[in-house]
Amino acid sequence: xxxxxxxxxxxxxxxxxxxxxxxxxxxxxxxxxxxxxxxxxxxxxxxxxxxxxxxxxxxxxxxxxxxxxxxxxxxxxxxxxxxxxxxxxxxxxxxxxxxxxxxxxxxxxxxxxxxxxxxxxxxxxxxxxxxxxxxxxxxxxxxxxxxxxxxxxxxxxxxxxxxxxxxxxxxxxxxxxxxxxxxxxxxxxxxxxxxxxxxxxx
Amino acid sequence: xxxxxxxxxxxxxxxxxxxxxxxxxxxxxxxxxxxxxxxxxxxxxxxxxxxxxxxxxxxxxxxxxxxxxxxxxxxxxxxxxxxxxxxxxxxxxxxxxxxxxxxxxxxxxxxxxxxxxxxxxxxxxxxxxxxxxxxxxxxxxxxxxxxxxxxxxxxxxxxxxxxxxxxxxxxxxxxxxxxxxxxxxxxxxxxxxxxxxxxxxx
Ligand SMILES: [Zn+2]
Ligand SMILES: [Zn+2]
Numbered sequence: 001x002x003x004x005x006x007x008x009x010x011x012x013x014x015x016x017x018x019x020x021x022x023x024x025x026x027x028x029x030x031x032x033x034x035x036x037x038x039x040x041x042x043x044x045x046x047x048x049x050x051x052x053x054x055x056x057x058x059x060x061x062x063x064x065x066x067x068x069x070x071x072x073x074x075x076x077x078x079x080x081x082x083x084x085x086x087x088x089x090x091x092x093x094x095x096x097x098x099x100x101x102x103x104x105x106x107x108x109x110x111x112x113x114x115x116x117x118x119x120x121x122x123x124x125x126x127x128x129x130x131x132x133x134x135x136x137x138x139x140x141x142x143x144x145x146x147x148x149x150x151x152x153x154x155x156x157x158x159x160x161x162x163x164x165x166x167x168x169x170x171x172x173x174x175x176x177x178x179x180x181x182x183x184x185x186x187x188x189x190x191x192x193x194x195x196x197x198x199x200x201x202x
Numbered sequence: 203x204x205x206x207x208x209x210x211x212x213x214x215x216x217x218x219x220x221x222x223x224x225x226x227x228x229x230x231x232x233x234x235x236x237x238x239x240x241x242x243x244x245x246x247x248x249x250x251x252x253x254x255x256x257x258x259x260x261x262x263x264x265x266x267x268x269x270x271x272x273x274x275x276x277x278x279x280x281x282x283x284x285x286x287x288x289x290x291x292x293x294x295x296x297x298x299x300x301x302x303x304x305x306x307x308x309x310x311x312x313x314x315x316x317x318x319x320x321x322x323x324x325x326x327x328x329x330x331x332x333x334x335x336x337x338x339x340x341x342x343x344x345x346x347x348x349x350x351x352x353x354x355x356x357x358x359x360x361x362x363x364x365x366x367x368x369x370x371x372x373x374x375x376x377x378x379x380x381x382x383x384x385x386x387x388x389x390x391x392x393x394x395x396x397x398x399x400x401x402x403x404x
Contacts, residue, residue, distance in 0.1 A: 003294060004267045006248075006255040013248035014219075016241030018233045024221070029252070030291060031220045033265060034310055037253050039218030044249035046208075046215035047234070047242045053208040054235055063235060065206045089232060092205060108236055 007033070059130070061123050062106040063088050071095075071103060078102045080137040084127070084156060086110050086144055089181035094142065099189035102140070105130070110148040111155055119155065128159060138166040140192070144180050209235070261332070263325050264308040265290050273297075273305060280304045282339040286329070286358060288312050288346055296344070304342070307332070312350040313357055321357065330361060340368040347374045347392070 002008050007029060014025040032040040056062065057069035064070075071077055071091070081102030085091055091104050107122040119125065131139060141156055143149035153169060160167055170191040180188075204210050209231060216227040234242040258264065259271035266272075273279055273293070283304030287293055293306050309324040321327065333341060343358055345351035355371060362369055375393035376385050385393075 003290065004256060004265060004272070006252045006267055007265055010248045010252040013241070013245040016234065016238050016245055017216075017219075017230045019226070019229075026291060027221075028219045030289065032218065032249070033252060033256055034289075036218050039215070040249045040253050043215040043218055044246040044253075046212045047246035047249075050208045050212040050231070050235060051239050051242050051246075054206060063206055063209055065208055070206070087232065087236075088205065089228065 003029075056108075057106075060104045060106055061108055061126070062091055062104060076101070079135055081140065082131060082136055082138070083140040083142050085142045085180065086149060086152075087181065090142065090144075093181045093183065093185070094188055094192075097185035097188040097192070099185075099192050102138075107143070107152065110143060110146075110152040112148050119159075122152070124156070124159065131160065131165060132163055136165055138168060141167065141169040142180065146179075258310075259308075262306045262308055263310055263328070264293055264306060278303075281337055283342065284333060284338055284340070285342040285344050287344045288351060288354075292344065292346075304340075309345070309354065312345060312348075312354040314350050321361075324354070326358070326361065333362065333367060334365055338367055340370065343369065343371045347389075 010029045011025045053065045054063050057064035058067050059072040062069045078101050084105045086107050109122050141153040143152045212231045213227045255267045256265050259266035260269050261274040264271045280303050286307045288309050307329050311324050343355045345354045
């Protein structure tokens with residue numbers, strides 16, 4: 001005995017969401033069908049639209065619904081400074097700190113040899129071509145202060161050595177082992193203004 | 203600064219799921235877009251199909267994709283015994299116990315005057331007409347052992363008084379295989395006051 005086919009399919013499909021196991025998926029399905037069918041329809045439409053409309057910015061790799069994201073398309077942003085982050089959530093967190101006027105490069109991950117994720121998988125080949133075009137003066141490394149984030153930052157440090165580009169790492173205020181997207185705006189503002197040349201950390 | 207419109211819509215739409223707050227919705231959205239766009243499309247389709255296809259069984263009110271659910275449509279089920287439960291998940295749990303061959307009536311909730319949920323809202327008007335048609339010999343009350351579930355059971359007891367229908371309540375107590383020290387106090391109190399002579403259990 002199981003639920004009806006369409007209900008079983010829905011329970012199974014909900015498990016694509018992170019942190020949703022069989023029990024949660026069942027509870028969610030029954031809730032939607034018993035109490036929020038309108039919500040279910042809206043969610044279906046939002047999912048379809050998101051997948052259709054959301055691609056990646058051709059410059060910074062962040063999510064975007066046009067060729068360029070809002071930040072890259074904004075002529076008031078300072079293109080000589082590029083902040084490298086792991087995820088779109090990090091861009092949002094930094095933007096909400098309202099302390100940064102440069103542009104970003106979004107890795108959509110970090111180096112992780114154990115998962116087979118190398119430099120090209122996080123766009124570092126693209127990034128290398130971009131930053132050596134002469135316009136970029138400073139690269140701020142804002143990968144997460146985790147093992148993988150640090151390894152990614154070291155890789156970038158090596159990659160940009162000898163290019164003459166000033167390389168900095170946000171440092172003060174971000175707790176080690178913490179994830180950037182959960183840090184409050186003023187702490188992030190402090191970490192940005194207190195950035196130090198990478199050589200000084202060694 | 204926010205995410206792009208389609209992404210913000212998706213984050214908002216995911217909040218229709220029980221237990222999903224703004225942070226979880228953001229994490230889920232980014233996960234789907236970064237790593238599981240196929241899962242997102244399947245989920246959208248499953249939601250649409252579930253809302254379109256799944257209605258209620260005209261007899262027992264359980265979810266069904268036809269006029270009658272599988273159980274009500276099964277001629278081998280004993281229609282003289284009706285088990286009253288609160289939710290489709292309860293039907294599934296009882297079916298999985300493989301110990302019941304009667305039919306069900308699914309309230310899709312319980313009496314809750316504080317939320318304005320009265321007898322008609324949980325189908326008791328329909329139920330009263332069904333059980334007094336002469337075919338039903340026994341009604342098993344299997345509402346949850348909560349304040350609302352007990353109140354609903356009491357209401358049904360009053361409703362069926364004098365109809366000649368045998369009325370029973372599923373036994374509550376310490377779960378088999380459960381360890382006494384982990385069973386909550388009110389369950390233990392109930393198990394103690396509802397103790398039965400050992401011979402009667404055989
Ligand atoms: Zn961009
Ligand atoms: Zn039915």
